[in-house]
Amino acid sequence: MKLILLGTTGFIxxxxxxxxxYLLPEVGVLLDAGSGLYRLPAYLPTVPLDIYLSHAHADHTSGLDYLFAGYFLSDVKTSECPLNEETIAGFIGRANHSLAQTCIHADETTLAVVKPKYYELPFVWRTLQAQESLPGGGVLTHFWLENPTIGYRLDWPGHSLAYITDTIARPEAAYVTKIAGVDVLLHDCNVPDHLAALADVIGHGYLTAVAQVAARAQVKRLILIHHSTLDILNYTADLEHARQIFPLIEVGYDGMAVDF
Ligand SMILES: [Zn+2]
Structure with a gap:
């Protein structure tokens, strides 16, 4: 199973x-829709997208503005038909058709905020179900984190992934049991260890705590995401210590492709 990291920062x-x-191109699943969504045309799957939102903040939803352009550009790039004054209506129609087949899944609170912002676009809006079926025989489950934000776990026979963002990382937190043993854990890491108290205030993870979560959950691989853009919040100096707690830590970056 392939995973492409389209956007790995938070906030700005x-x-x-x-x-x-974060895109799973083979199954047409997108986890959150921040500004990284503009990178979608390079990877666009042929199946309609199912987008699962963790919460309503703009750094997780503003990319919905780019989805029409993403479908349009992908069509123009791959079509044998040239773009001109006679064909443009067809390209626009197909992009709108793709929007109308795009399902956005979220909890009721998130839908209440995001849906009115995009009322002009013909998305299909769906309240998250306890278990969502995924292409390829997969199942998506969700659970609440702090903040409040939704965490996700995706399982297929032989492949599993968990997505945890915008929450305080605590090895004793309830969500840790939900992500046990996954092949890949994408986990928010926003703050270096010496600012652990700040992490609690702003509702994000600091590196040692995230490593402790990965170790406790016995995941196979940890990829850090939702980095801060502020140099003072860079945690690179803490990586050596964190890898003594959980060795298989990678720092996610835009365009990173993961096989799991
Ligand atoms: Zn965020």
Whole structure:
């Protein structure tokens, strides 16, 4: 199973790091829809997208503005038909058709905030079900984190992934049992260890705590995401210590492709 990290920062995008967006191209699943969504045309799957939102904040939802352009550009790039004054209506129609087939899944609170913002777009809005079926015989489950934010776990026979963002990382937190043993854990890490108290205040993870979560959950691989764009919150110096707690830590970056 392939995973493409389209946006790995939080809060504010930069030239090299856009905000939260993670694509499973083979099954047409997008986890969050931050500004990284603009990278979608390079990877667009042929199946309609199912987008699962963790919460309503703009760094996880603002990319919905780019989805029409994503479908349009992908169609223009792959079509044998040239774009001109006679064909453009067809390209626009197909992009709108793709929007109308796009399902956005979220809890009721998130839907109440996001849906009115995008009322002009023909998305299909769905309240998260306890278990969602995924293409390829997979199942998606969700659970509440602090903040409040939704965490996700996706399981297929032989492949599993968990997505945890915008929450305080605590090895004793209830969500840790929900992500036990996954092949890949994408986990928010926003703050270096010496600012652990700040992490609690702003509702994010610091590196040692995230490593402790991964170790406790006995995941196979930890990929850090939702980095801060502020240099003073860079945690690179803490990685050596964190890898003594959980060795298989990777720092996620935009464009990173993961096989699991
Ligand atoms: Zn965020």
């Amino acid at each position: 995008p930069t030239d090299t790091a856009q905000t939260a967006c």
